[in-house]
Amino acid sequence: MTSATKEVAIELLPLIRVYKDGSVERLEGTPIVPPSPDQDPETGVSSKDVTISEDPSISARLYLPKLTSHNQNQKFPILVFFHGGGFCIESAFSSLYHCYLGNLVSQINIAVVSVEYRLAPEHPLPAAYEDCWAALQWVASQSAGNDKDPWLTNSGDFERIFIGGDSAGGNIVHNIAMRAGVESLPCGVKVLGAYVVHPYFWGSKPIGSESKEVHEKSLPSLVWNFVYPSVTGGVDNPMINPEGPGAPSLAGLGCDRLLVCVAGKDLLRDRGVWYVDMVRKSGWKGEIELFEVEGEDHVFHIFNIETENAKAMAKRLASFIFK
Structure with missing residues (x-):
């Protein structure tokens, strides 16, 4: 049929x-594209795919900068990355994210672990959250060496672990950082910083410039109810509304530093600014930065990696990581 x-x-x-x-x-x-284990001809970045768990099925694409005589013994900060796509489309292996992350690694010299988590509706939330937490645990466990992944054990700096993601991935970053505040990671590893880009937060009450007329029928509302149909509280559940009923204090964020990026034309822009304000008011002891790019729309930097504004975002991330 x-x-x-x-x-x-x-x-x-x-x-x-x-x-x-x-x-x-x-x-x-x-479309899905293969990794470049022997260096990408354009960027010099190497990438390969690894299996984190067979059941449930969790994997990741690892990226390393071009190794030269100057940096071959260097340890690179590790960014554990969660892709966007409304929890229901895109992939760590897609051409969009492969190009974006390969370009990012070549610009700022970090190691990246891009997580392939399960998607809704075949795997409704909280599957993605559980998969991403398992992936972060796997990365932390690599610090023990032995029979672990040589790319990470030889080239990764486990004192400088960051988590990052855009849109739905930014939402995942927040929820993983909250979990890291109450649960410990293997080998005593800590999350140093979180990179939250154009985060997918929402709630039943409009804020800022959000339209009151179409709020309930807006795409952020519809997507959340689609990807997490069993959730209590709908769009006011703390996973998507960090000040919803029963939400834990943001003072519990389990990282030392936070960089939140918003775009001027993005429907989700005001939620990102509101999130920064809430974290500041919560009593959280870390450092928080807000970076806004005027005149750009949602995740513009993923789709147009060569623009000046996209390069400015990469530079801001570099200054955040190498502080």
């Missing part, structure tokens, strides 16, 4: 369509 004749159960345009027979059609997202 072709998709033209199948009955649609749920349609979440422009992202995804679910049919009554249970099949899923992802309308957006970019």
Whole structure:
């Protein structure tokens, strides 16, 4: 039976369509591309895929900068990265994120572990949160050496571990940082900093420039209810609304530094600014920075990596990491 004749159960345009027979059609997202274990010809960055867990299925793409006589014995900061895509599209292995992260690594000389977490609706939330926490635990466990991944044990600096992500990935970063505040990681490893880009936060009450008329039917509301149908409190659950009922204090964020990026034209811009204000008021003891790029839309820097504004974001991340 072709998709033209199948009955649609749920349609979440422009992202995804679910049919009554249970099949899923992802309308957006970019194709999967292989890693470049022997260095990418353009950037010199090496990448490879690793399995973190067979059950559940969690994997990651690792990136290392070009090794030269000057840096081959150097230890690079490690960025554990969570991709965006509304928890339901895109991949750590997609051309979009492969190009973005390869370019980023070549610009700022860090090691990256880009996590391939399970997607909704086949795996509704909290699957993605659990997978990303498991991946961070796996990275921390590499610090023990022995039969671990040689790329990380030889080239990774486990004193400088950062977590980062954009959009839904930015939401994951927040939730993983909160978890790191109450649960310890293997080998005593700590998260030094969190890089939260155009984060996907929402709530039932509009803030700032958000439209009161269409708030409940807006894409952020619809996506959350689609990817986490069983959640208590809907869009006021603390996982998406950090000041929702019963939300833990943001003073518990389990990292020392926080860089939050927003874009002037982004629908989610005001939520990112509001998040920074909430963290500042919470009594959290770390350092927080807000970086805004005027005139740009949601995750512009992922789609247009060569623009001056995208390069400015990479430079800001570099200054944050190498502080």
